[in-house]
Amino acid sequence: MFSNHVNKNLSAYYHDELSPEDARRVTEHLLHCRRCRKEYEEIKLGVRLASQLLPDAAPAALWADLESKLDQAQVRSGGIVIESDWKRLLFSRLSFKIAACLILIMIGIGIFLAYSRRSSNTNTPKQGDDANGPGWAVRRIAGQPRIGERRVGETGKMAMGEWLTTDDSSRAQISVGEIGEVKVEPNSRIRIIKAHEDEHRLALARGKMLAFIWAPPGQFYVDTPSAVAVDLGCSYTLEVNDDGQGLLRVTLGWVAFESGGRESFVPADAECVTRPGLGPGTPYFSDASAEFQSSLARFDTARDGDAARADALDAVLARSRKRDALTLWHLFARTNETERGRIYDQLSKLIPPPKKVTRDGIIRGDRIMLDGWWDKLGLGNTDWWRMWKGPLPSQAK
Amino acid sequence: MERRAAMSERVSEGRLIKACREGDREAFRQLFESYNDRVWSIALHFTGDEAAARDITQQVFLKLFTSIGQFRHEASFTTWLYRLVVNSCLDEQRRRRRFVSFDFFRSGEREEDLSEEAHREINAMGRDGSHDWRHPEQRSAPEDRYSQLERSAKVKAAVRELKPKLRMAILLKYFEGLSYEEMAQVLGCSMGTIASRLNRGHQELARKLAHLDL
DSSP states (O other), X not given: OOSSOOGGGHHHHHTTOXXXXXXXXXXXXXXXXXXXXXXXXXXXXXHHHHTTOOOOOOOTHHHHXXXXXXXXXXXXXXXXXXXXXXXXXXXXXXXXXXXXXHHHHHHHHHHHHHHHXXXXXXXSOOTTOBTTBSEEEEEEEESOOEETXXXXXXXXXXXXXXXXXOOTTOEEEEEETTTEEEEEOSSOEEEEEEEOSSOEEEEEEEEEEEEEEOSOTTSEEEEOSSOEEEESSOEEXXXXXTTSOEEEEEEESEEXXXXXXXXXXXXXXEEEEEETTTEEOOOEETTSOHHHHHHHHHHHHSOTTOHHHHHHHHHHHHTOOGXXXXXXXXXXXXXXXXXXXXXXXXXXXXXXXXXXXXXXXXHTTOHHHHHHHHTTTTSOOHHHHHHHHSSOOOOOO | OHHHXXXXXXXXXXXXXXXXXXXOHHHHHHHHHHHHHHHHHHHHHHHOOHHXXXXXXXXXXXXXXXXXXXXOSSSOHXXXXXXXXXXXXXXXXXXXHHBGGGGGGSOOOOHHHHHHHHHHHHHHHHHOGGGGGSOGGXXXXXXXXXXXXXXXXXXXXXXXXXXHHHHHHHHHHXXXXXXXXXXXHHHTSOHHHHHHHHHHHHHHHHHHSTTSOO
């Protein structure tokens, strides 16, 4: 076992976690191997450093905070159920059922389309798996779209990394593996970045595309110069101009727009702009007033501390409707403490926060309170988001 | 003698858990007092963010109290508790990906802030004798204590820069003193994986902090 180097076992050796036989072999190896001895010195230094870690005392107020939560609790045999969470649990379960139904319907449509496509054209090789390597089928809708230098006839194939280009009179449709379709509008440039069973990724350099995806969420991505659109089960359009600025409009379901860790969750009938260097802006409903939208754009592009930013926030708050809670809630993650206080005041007029949500908590960015308030906005609850966004957190048994 | 003490500790923990199942608030408080510093320390040094650590600690104890009826003694209580802590930390990490702009809530981690952090801690120790729960070897002359806290702050900052899986392994080993087997149970992986994570964690710490005089 240890005729070769023993570097992988050195921490276990130090911590006396090896069997006596293995420990003896490590000892013998270290006697003869300068390289492993050197690594062992490094491990020992790492252990000495890690041993310097001192635990911290928890804040004294933690029990009081916890107790106030327990005060709202109802003692039952075998544990406690938090009364105020019942509605949320019920809603959450209902949402999960609805979500599960929607996913099943979309997957069913996908399977049906995939089967009907295969049976209608049995001579067509499986997409992304033919003799020319991975790629997706392309269908010409109008004009003369090109893949690289080749003109697309009625149908064609787009290989990994190849650019599909449309001029001002051409349009095309890409079959995204077997999970959806993307229509490419005139004056666009788009290519496949990844064609994997679990991850289908396009890059839209400029132009406009319409996506309709029936796969489970989180399998389809579109890179733009300033953000990535993550499909969360939906239909949407995405435009990118020559400056790299993008506009996402969602028509069904949800899309997350993200860059550098900043995210916007955009529901149906809402939009979000993304700008180079700034990433995704604050989402807003398409029917918000022009003044609201322009003020939001000024806020999103102003520098922190600028007077223009404060003015823009004033205008956004003054013109916000109940439906604009989506925007105001997202602003909490994009503002300083003073600004969050003002947003709290306006949002609480539009949609009063739940009992447990306090102004101070929102100002300091308490995640539970932020989630709690989101759940009252009528846009689904945060559990719903988490289910869309990734696998459910594993539960401790 | 030591074995008897451990057994008596387990018996009293068993009583405490039984009382918690029956909804005894005082038992909850005692269980909280026994473990809150440990949960807090892992949460704080996993996230590097006091607000997030507060959320995690509260979530862990709420989950603990709401699901203690399901605890069947198949694993040890601490293994069960640390699984809750690890899951809550990972949940927080996922949430943080959504809310990176909340990073300004992070406590300062810059090198120049570390002495200040150590200074604050040593002041707190001076005011509050209850901090003497620290290991006797750690109770030493103020200047030694100061440099020890300063080193600890530097190590904590370096630990926060480790990849999450390595960071959690280091925290469970050095804050909680878990064995490889216990860590494997808590993290749901093999002992070989634990050994490998600790190896990488130690090496990264050594490379980052080789200049510290130990």
